[in-house]
Amino acid sequence: MSTVSDTEVDDVVDTNAPAEDVEIEEPEAQDSDVERAAKHTPSAIPLRVEGLRKEFGGIVAVDEASFEITEGTLTGLIGPNGAGKSTTFNCITGVHEPTAGQVQFNGEDITGLSPDRIANRGLVRTFQIARELEEMTVMENMMLAPKGQRGESLWRSVLPFVRRSVSEQEEEILERCWEMLEFFEIDHLADEYAGNLSGGQRKLLELARALLTEPTVLLLDEPFAGVNPSLEERLLGHIHDLRDDGYTFLIVEHDMDLIMQNCERVIVMHQGRVLTEGPPAEIKRNEDVIEAYLGGEVE
Amino acid sequence: MSGAEQSADDRGTLAAVWEQDAVKLTALVSGLFAAYVVGGLLLSYGLRQQLNELAQLSFFIAVFAMLALALNLHWGYTGLFNIGVIGFMGIGIYTTAILSKGATLTEPAAGTTGGFGLPLWIGIIGGVVAAGLFGGLVALPALRLRADYFAIVTVGLSEVVRFTLLEQSLQQGQVLGYWVGLGGGSGLLLDFDPVDRLLGAFGLLESYTRFSERTGEAIGIGSNPKPVFDGILYGLVLLVFLVGFYVLLTRVGSSPYGRVLKAIREDEDATKALGKDTDRFKIKAFVIGCALMGLGGILLYASQGAITPNAFRPRITFFVWIALIIGGAGSNTGSVMGGAIFAAVLYQGPIFFSNVIEGSFEIDAVNTFAQAVGPLAAADPVPLLAYTVDNIGQLRFVIMGLVLIYLMHNRPEGILGHRKETASTIPLGRRRAKTGGSPPATDGGEENRGVDGE
Amino acid sequence: MGVSDSYERGREFLIEDPIRAALVIVFVVLALDLVRQLAVGQTQFSEFGVLLKDGLMRGLFFGLAGIGLSMTYSILNFANFAHGDLITGGAFGGVAATYVIAGGFGTEAALGSLLLVGAGGSVFGAALGIGVATSPLAVLAGVVVAAVASIALALIIDRFVYKPIRDRSGITLLITSIGVAFALRYLIVFVFGPGRRGVTDPSGIPSVAVPVIDGTVNVDLHEVSLLVVAVVLMLGLHFLLQRTRLGKAMRAMADNEDLARITGIPTERVVRFTWIIGAGLAGVAGYMFVLWNETLHWFQFWSLLLPVFAAVILGGIGSVYGAIAGGLVIGFVMSLSVVWIPGGLSRAAAFLIMIAVLLVRPEGIFAGRSTA
Numbered sequence A: 001m002s003t004v005s006d007t008e009v010d011d012v013v014d015t016n017a018p019a020e021d022v023e024i025e026e027p028e029a030q031d032s033d034v035e036r037a038a039k040h041t042p043s044a045i046p047l048r049v050e051g052l053r054k055e056f057g058g059i060v061a062v063d064e065a066s067f068e069i070t071e072g073t074l075t076g077l078i079g080p081n082g083a084g085k086s087t088t089f090n091c092i093t094g095v096h097e098p099t100a101g102q103v104q105f106n107g108e109d110i111t112g113l114s115p116d117r118i119a120n121r122g123l124v125r126t127f128q129i130a131r132e133l134e135e136m137t138v139m140e141n142m143m144l145a146p147k148g149q150r151g152e153s154l155w156r157s158v159l160p161f162v163r164r165s166v167s168e169q170e171e172e173i174l175e176r177c178w179e180m181l182e183f184f185e186i187d188h189l190a191d192e193y194a195g196n197l198s199g200g201q202r203k204l205l206e207l208a209r210a211l212l213t214e215p216t217v218l219l220l221d222e223p224f225a226g227v228n229p230s231l232e233e234r235l236l237g238h239i240h241d242l243r244d245d246g247y248t249f250l251i252v253e254h255d256m257d258l259i260m261q262n263c264e265r266v267i268v269m270h271q272g273r274v275l276t277e278g279p280p281a282e283i284k285r286n287e288d289v290i291e292a293y294l295g296g297e298v299e
Numbered sequence B: 001m002s003g004a005e006q007s008a009d010d011r012g013t014l015a016a017v018w019e020q021d022a023v024k025l026t027a028l029v030s031g032l033f034a035a036y037v038v039g040g041l042l043l044s045y046g047l048r049q050q051l052n053e054l055a056q057l058s059f060f061i062a063v064f065a066m067l068a069l070a071l072n073l074h075w076g077y078t079g080l081f082n083i084g085v086i087g088f089m090g091i092g093i094y095t096t097a098i099l100s101k102g103a104t105l106t107e108p109a110a111g112t113t114g115g116f117g118l119p120l121w122i123g124i125i126g127g128v129v130a131a132g133l134f135g136g137l138v139a140l141p142a143l144r145l146r147a148d149y150f151a152i153v154t155v156g157l158s159e160v161v162r163f164t165l166l167e168q169s170l171q172q173g174q175v176l177g178y179w180v181g182l183g184g185g186s187g188l189l190l191d192f193d194p195v196d197r198l199l200g201a202f203g204l205l206e207s208y209t210r211f212s213e214r215t216g217e218a219i220g221i222g223s224n225p226k227p228v229f230d231g232i233l234y235g236l237v238l239l240v241f242l243v244g245f246y247v248l249l250t251r252v253g254s255s256p257y258g259r260v261l262k263a264i265r266e267d268e269d270a271t272k273a274l275g276k277d278t279d280r281f282k283i284k285a286f287v288i289g290c291a292l293m294g295l296g297g298i299l300l301y302a303s304q305g306a307i308t309p310n311a312f313r314p315r316i317t318f319f320v321w322i323a324l325i326i327g328g329a330g331s332n333t334g335s336v337m338g339g340a341i342f343a344a345v346l347y348q349g350p351i352f353f354s355n356v357i358e359g360s361f362e363i364d365a366v367n368t369f370a371q372a373v374g375p376l377a378a379a380d381p382v383p384l385l386a387y388t389v390d391n392i393g394q395l396r397f398v399i400m401g402l403v404l405i406y407l408m409h410n411r412p413e414g415i416l417g418h419r420k421e422t423a424s425t426i427p428l429g430r431r432r433a434k435t436g437g438s439p440p441a442t443d444g445g446e447e448n449r450g451v452d453g454e
Numbered sequence C: 001m002g003v004s005d006s007y008e009r010g011r012e013f014l015i016e017d018p019i020r021a022a023l024v025i026v027f028v029v030l031a032l033d034l035v036r037q038l039a040v041g042q043t044q045f046s047e048f049g050v051l052l053k054d055g056l057m058r059g060l061f062f063g064l065a066g067i068g069l070s071m072t073y074s075i076l077n078f079a080n081f082a083h084g085d086l087i088t089g090g091a092f093g094g095v096a097a098t099y100v101i102a103g104g105f106g107t108e109a110a111l112g113s114l115l116l117v118g119a120g121g122s123v124f125g126a127a128l129g130i131g132v133a134t135s136p137l138a139v140l141a142g143v144v145v146a147a148v149a150s151i152a153l154a155l156i157i158d159r160f161v162y163k164p165i166r167d168r169s170g171i172t173l174l175i176t177s178i179g180v181a182f183a184l185r186y187l188i189v190f191v192f193g194p195g196r197r198g199v200t201d202p203s204g205i206p207s208v209a210v211p212v213i214d215g216t217v218n219v220d221l222h223e224v225s226l227l228v229v230a231v232v233l234m235l236g237l238h239f240l241l242q243r244t245r246l247g248k249a250m251r252a253m254a255d256n257e258d259l260a261r262i263t264g265i266p267t268e269r270v271v272r273f274t275w276i277i278g279a280g281l282a283g284v285a286g287y288m289f290v291l292w293n294e295t296l297h298w299f300q301f302w303s304l305l306l307p308v309f310a311a312v313i314l315g316g317i318g319s320v321y322g323a324i325a326g327g328l329v330i331g332f333v334m335s336l337s338v339v340w341i342p343g344g345l346s347r348a349a350a351f352l353i354m355i356a357v358l359l360v361r362p363e364g365i366f367a368g369r370s371t372a
Ligand SMILES: Nc1ncnc2c1ncn2[C@@H]1O[C@H](COP(=O)(O)OP(=O)(O)OP(=O)(O)O)[C@@H](O)[C@H]1O
Pocket: A056, A059, A060, A061, A079, A080, A081, A082, A083, A084, A085, A086, A087, A088, A128
């Protein structure tokens, strides 16, 4: 149907084309990322979304969205309010069942799996509005996250002798939680109720908690909203460090400069569709993106 | 707290929890008992009556505390809005009754029916299992419902249980040669005495009977002292069960399992997003809670001699709710306290109070409200007061309703409630500073972490 | 073409909406079985007629009472467990007024006994000759007082109990309403006593025997009155909702309270009218039900609350017409179920239907749109 073009400008026009085209396109896109991502030599595609569609009654919130995320990269997902970014996240992570389309994680089809299954495979998300477990302490929030806890079996938690093995594992987990809290520099809040945290602290806690599940790919929905600039810088620093350790990130964010400066790749959504994708420099120059932001809703 | 040093040992923690909460609980319960003793002295109750009164008090305290604990697992921990408690209690005791009533192999007289004649302990286990299974049956489809729909489903089912128990066509029939049935509207006679059975199981019944007769004579509580001792013994047995409930549920609560339950209560979607299969946790918690409610029902009714379906109205569910809310949903200690306060103050208290009044003043209560308020015109409040005292049995439910409204307005977290019982088998205090970090900042206040500290 | 067309549509219906399809199938099977039973004489036509009439009477009550429950559920956002006892309170008020008037303001019995609806067996409805035909004025006054008493109770309770916690969650309000139900119900016992009383003079109710194929069905004046009152009130409500600004505001609020607030709909005023309309209808319905039922006691409408909930849920919470339709369905289910199951389980059948609806289609079976 459509021809694969090597020029950057045509690339943009083609992004609404069927999924196969995008796949073929991908190597080209990676090539242009080389300077930034060279040291990771990304090759694998842990997350692939194909023809994703989600309708709510009459509203088409996500419309044939297709994209891929490369391992060890930081990808930005931008778009005006209501573009369908959060809904895309929800469909990927099993919160919503997509009306049509497919989500592949590490080469396996995970479309329509329950959120907990998806999370256990290593694809973990945070929420746009931080979902703290308010009447639990920060440390309880943290302790909840690690996978494979023996004590999550009722009997092991209750029976006298087995319970000791639970405690032993909990000691280890506690250790890890402290390390994580220290890493995010919120260890002084360990005893505080999560409901008492500030917006920025919640975002930190949510990210720290998500990391304890040992994910490989993290989807962050506006992780910097309400976070003050210095904290934001620290958070970004953490994210860069983690990326260098091999984590893969997909980040929704409204702050253009932040996205442009930090992401290797940017996906732009508008009215449920993937408008375009590419390296920041290209996106900045793209007329359609400018149009979408100015013509749609003024930011 | 030196226990923290032996870090992996959970006994240190438990002991610490026990220390604090046990002190609170013991103080509260002995205070309530003391009040009743004083009331009895005011009434110049004889020793027999005094003992009966105390036995009854410990019976109701234990029963409501146990039920509140079970409900706390549902609502306080998991956020499951179960207002069908009585249905599970009914299933528990009815199953026990059918299993353990004396066997009848020939068609019994109208209005009576037999059972399978199994030992009482089997009947009790059967009842608990049946209540749990029924819980599972409800849970499988219903757990994904919104809280208010879940509430309507559970209360509806508890009524369906009652209608089924009332149903004439299930009154009696032959199963495997035994004549058994639900007894219809007239219910079932419980031809087993739990105290006798318990003692019998240890071969102690005879010496107990002799002991009670001799002691009864010695302390002068009149002829036939055995029922008095039975009451006391049964009250004590229930208190032992209560301790069992408390230990079990505290362990459930302070564990990774309990942590997930708490998380579900706070935000189920977020919990799922962290990879927890919340349905599985909810079903288990619901089933365990229902089984415990079944056990509560068995213990409440087993000593009553008979059960009728119309005793199993939603009213009792709401008693348990009021108890839980008084104590504070989300806290096991609070649940016990709520149960005790509900039983002693709201449930038994008004009746005891009216006994005190009626014992102290010679009053003839009028029969209707009109006769009671009429004299108010002539500034004579005595008939109204007398009528009030006479009808305290109904008025106490009005008081319960008002208390519930008051609590929801002013203290939705309960009088004594706190949700601070840490959901972990270990104290979540700062570890011994091994790697860097910032040790000085968090050294203080370590003692209280993970226990109950403010 | 016509056949294959409707076949195709049927197939689509089955696939798209298996739940409704299953309901339709169950309904068709039961209907066929009923026809069979009637044909072979297993059930007589006259018996069936009586059941139908009974179901209609109950259904009208459930529908009328359900309107208020449904409106508070959607507009105030909570399941009001005190709705039944509110109706009981109104009914006691109304019947007390009827007693006082029929009892000649104390000439035929002590005023106190009349006011307390014959508490303790001091005076009986039969002795006072109460009935639509025998004491029309007393009954009319009773209807009005029942409505007024329910409304007054509802407004007072709302002012002191619900209003201060209006911003809390629906669960908090629900639990609070359980407290209200308790307090109200036992206050009623405290004042009026625990007796179950006959409140009408059964000999003074004119009736006609309507011939049916194999017998007759008696229809009496109280049944006709219940029907007429219910239909008139439902039509009045329909007019109110569709034609007046208040009705439109109420519908808007049921849809989306926040939106309604932003668009300047006076929320508290709408809330007040919600209570007034809901409690007023429920009060009248309760009174007419008591007349029809001929008895009154303190937990009468508490024990009918769950079927009313069933009606509301069946019809879709927030939908006035749904509540009426749901009420009729529940009424018919409860009375007709005795054709197949023991009479003692008819209420159980209604509850099981309600539970099934909550499980598979919580927006109600008359869904489509949820509001008004
Ligand atoms: N659960 C839902 N039910 C109905 N409509 C929904 C639902 N969730 C999202 N939508 C609609 O889908 C569209 C996309 O919403 P979405 O939240 O995905 O946008 P977004 O890109 O995340 O916007 P923002 O930047 O404001 O967070 C919106 O029109 C929204 O109203």
